[in-house]
Amino acid sequence: MSVTATGVTDAVPVSVSGRSFREGFSMFRNAKSITGLSILAVFTLLAIFGPLIAPYDPDAIDLLHRNEAPTWGHLLGTTHMGQDILSQIIIGTRGVMIVGFLSGIFATIIAVLVGVTAGYVAGAKSEALSALTNVFLVVPGLPLIIIVASQFEDPSVVLIAAVLAITGWAWGARVLRAQTMSLRNRDFIQAARVNGEPLYRIIAVEMLPNLLAVIASSFVGTVTAAILAQTTLAFVGVTPISNWNWGTILFWAQSNNAFPDKWWWYLPAGLCIALVGVALALVNFGIDEYVNPRLRSAGMRARALRKRGFKPSDGATAVADTRN
Amino acid sequence: MTTLELRNVSKKYRIRGSKEMLALDDVSFTLESGKTIALVGQSGSGKSTIAKIITQLETATSGSVLLDGVPIPRRGRALRAYRQQVRMVFQDPFASLNPYHTIRHHLERPLRLHHVVPVAEIDAEVIRLLERVRLAPDLVERRPHELSGGQRQRVAIARALASRPGLLVADEPVSMLDVSIRLGVLNLLAELQRESNLGVLYITHDLATARHFSDEIMVLNSGVVVERGAADDVILNPQHPYTRQLRDASPNPDVLFAKTKGASRA
Numbered sequence: 001m002s003v004t005a006t007g008v009t010d011a012v013p014v015s016v017s018g019r020s021f022r023e024g025f026s027m028f029r030n031a032k033s034i035t036g037l038s039i040l041a042v043f044t045l046l047a048i049f050g051p052l053i054a055p056y057d058p059d060a061i062d063l064l065h066r067n068e069a070p071t072w073g074h075l076l077g078t079t080h081m082g083q084d085i086l087s088q089i090i091i092g093t094r095g096v097m098i099v100g101f102l103s104g105i106f107a108t109i110i111a112v113l114v115g116v117t118a119g120y121v122a123g124a125k126s127e128a129l130s131a132l133t134n135v136f137l138v139v140p141g142l143p144l145i146i147i148v149a150s151q152f153e154d155p156s157v158v159l160i161a162a163v164l165a166i167t168g169w170a171w172g173a174r175v176l177r178a179q180t181m182s183l184r185n186r187d188f189i190q191a192a193r194v195n196g197e198p199l200y201r202i203i204a205v206e207m208l209p210n211l212l213a214v215i216a217s218s219f220v221g222t223v224t225a226a227i228l229a230q231t232t233l234a235f236v237g238v239t240p241i242s243n244w245n246w247g248t249i250l251f252w253a254q255s256n257n258a259f260p261d262k263w264w265w266y267l268p269a270g271l272c273i274a275l276v277g278v279a280l281a282l283v284n285f286g287i288d289e290y291v292n293p294r295l296r297s298a299g300m301r302a303r304a305l306r307k308r309g310f311k312p313s314d315g316a317t318a319v320a321d322t323r324n
Numbered sequence: 325m326t327t328l329e330l331r332n333v334s335k336k337y338r339i340r341g342s343k344e345m346l347a348l349d350d351v352s353f354t355l356e357s358g359k360t361i362a363l364v365g366q367s368g369s370g371k372s373t374i375a376k377i378i379t380q381l382e383t384a385t386s387g388s389v390l391l392d393g394v395p396i397p398r399r400g401r402a403l404r405a406y407r408q409q410v411r412m413v414f415q416d417p418f419a420s421l422n423p424y425h426t427i428r429h430h431l432e433r434p435l436r437l438h439h440v441v442p443v444a445e446i447d448a449e450v451i452r453l454l455e456r457v458r459l460a461p462d463l464v465e466r467r468p469h470e471l472s473g474g475q476r477q478r479v480a481i482a483r484a485l486a487s488r489p490g491l492l493v494a495d496e497p498v499s500m501l502d503v504s505i506r507l508g509v510l511n512l513l514a515e516l517q518r519e520s521n522l523g524v525l526y527i528t529h530d531l532a533t534a535r536h537f538s539d540e541i542m543v544l545n546s547g548v549v550v551e552r553g554a555a556d557d558v559i560l561n562p563q564h565p566y567t568r569q570l571r572d573a574s575p576n577p578d579v580l581f582a583k584t585k586g587a588s589r590a
Contacts, residue, residue, distance in 0.1 A: 187416055187420040188423075190420075191421075192433075195434050196403070197433065197437065206422055206425075209425075210423065
């Protein structure tokens with residue numbers, strides 16, 4: 001990193017904002033993050049252009065082709081009503097992604113506000129915010145979501161995202177509070193105070209950039225949780241079954257005894273959920289490696305060893321033969 | 325002419341609820357512009373607590389700190405004016421610069437906060453500050469991790485001087501640096517002090533540099549000032565046993581050399 005940065009400054013003066021922007025995203029510049037982000041990009045494209053790509057209307061009933069296994073006409077087969085499952089999955093992507101990311105954004109905003117404040121202020125205020133966080137940590141999320149969501153006839157996407165965010169921000173806040181407490185006593189924050197920086201600038205300009213990685217990873221974690229919770233809600237039938245998402249597909253598959261014979265009905269939807277989960281986890285691992293250089297070098301050591309023919313998982317200490 | 329006076333300052337820290345630790349006990353002294361006072365003592369003697377109280381990172385439990393006869397304001401514009409006058413150089417240059425921000429940011433902030441120069445001249449002033457601490461102007465867009473320890477400490481010194489203060493607290497400014505560059509940084513500090521007629525509180529545990537760079541030495545032990553006086557007097561003719569102990573604890577090259585020579589011959 002230092003090498004490239006030096007090269008850049010030596011060549012031409014680069015605008016400050018351009019550099020901070022790029023360095024803000026350097027946590028995503030490793031193989032794991034890039035793989036994860038690529039998978040997410042594919043699903044995001046599906047979410048945006050789904051209605052253009054989907055070969056059929058997901059609701060269209062075709063009684064001539066019922067319960068069909070995959071064919072060239074219906075790549076992922078059909079339901080008991082002859083609906084095209086591939087189209088349902090493609091159309092359903094949008095609901096999953098919007099709810100996932102919307103609630104991730106909501107939850108991250110709450111987590112940053114509560115967590116960073118609790119970490120920076122001291123004494124009773126900090127303890128009160130910490131207690132609030134702990135309460136939300138032990139609130140059983142899913143039952144609460146089911147109760148709230150079932151109060152509404154047709155809960156909107158924003159409402160579902162908001163409810164998921166309210167039950168899901170506490171972990172992020174907890175981690176951010178701990179990280180902020182350790183940052184607060186660092187010399188460069190003290191130096192900013194001696195400078196006479198106002199409180200909001202100390203938090204927003206001096207601290208937040210150093211918390212970016214933690215915030216990003218808590219965001220990714222919340223999105224994963226929200227996607228799982230949302231598909232679960234659709235699967236148990238709390239959210240309206242007419243709104244397509246992957247959980248809705250599983251709901252219909254379950255209620256029509258698709259398991260285990262009609263694998264094309266439940267397997268692709270389940271795999272999609274798993275794939276998004278894997279992608280988000282990969283992004284998270286990538287951020288972890290960036291934050292914790294020890295993991296980074298462990299990964300590099302393992303790769304170097306493998307190149308020389310050692311398996312890092314062998315318990316023994318590897319000793320290279322350097323005699324020749 | 326700026327004068328900072330500490331009057332009967334004490335600081336108690338609470339340890340686990342009921343226990344108390346007296347970090348500073350009734351400390352009084354006056355720091356004037358143009359003068360350098362060295363504050364020496366071993367780790368835990370309360371040196372850094374004095375620095376924190378002067379820079380208002382901590383408040384004194386009792387006693388008062390007066391700038392030109394006025395107590396330190398608690399908040400607002402007046403506190404900012406105080407922060408413009410009293411600046412600090414931290415011990416660890418690897419920790420005192422924000423890893424996320426460029427050198428420009430670090431030098432620009434005090435200029436903007438204290439309206440030192442018109443906004444249009446800020447860029448030129450940043451370069452001028454870097455030149456004052458003998459750093460190349462093309463470092464402005466670098467980040468702290470691209471600089472060596474000595475370079476970082478120079479940036480920290482430039483940051484402290486940016487607001488054009490009357491007084492500077494230097495908390496062991498060279499103890500984290502390579503031995504080979506310590507003298508350079510200390511000479512720079514001394515030179516800047518003369519140029520700007522600064523009052524410097526030089527906190528250190530190194531008696532030799534304390535003697536060399538300051539007019540007056542205060543010896544602190546367990547939060548109490550045990551001895552103070554002109555630098556040469558304190559070093560050459562220490563009155564308090566603790567001062568003598570401190571002096572004898574610091575390695576004297578002549579004595580050491582003589583000893584090892586004697587040992588090898590025997």
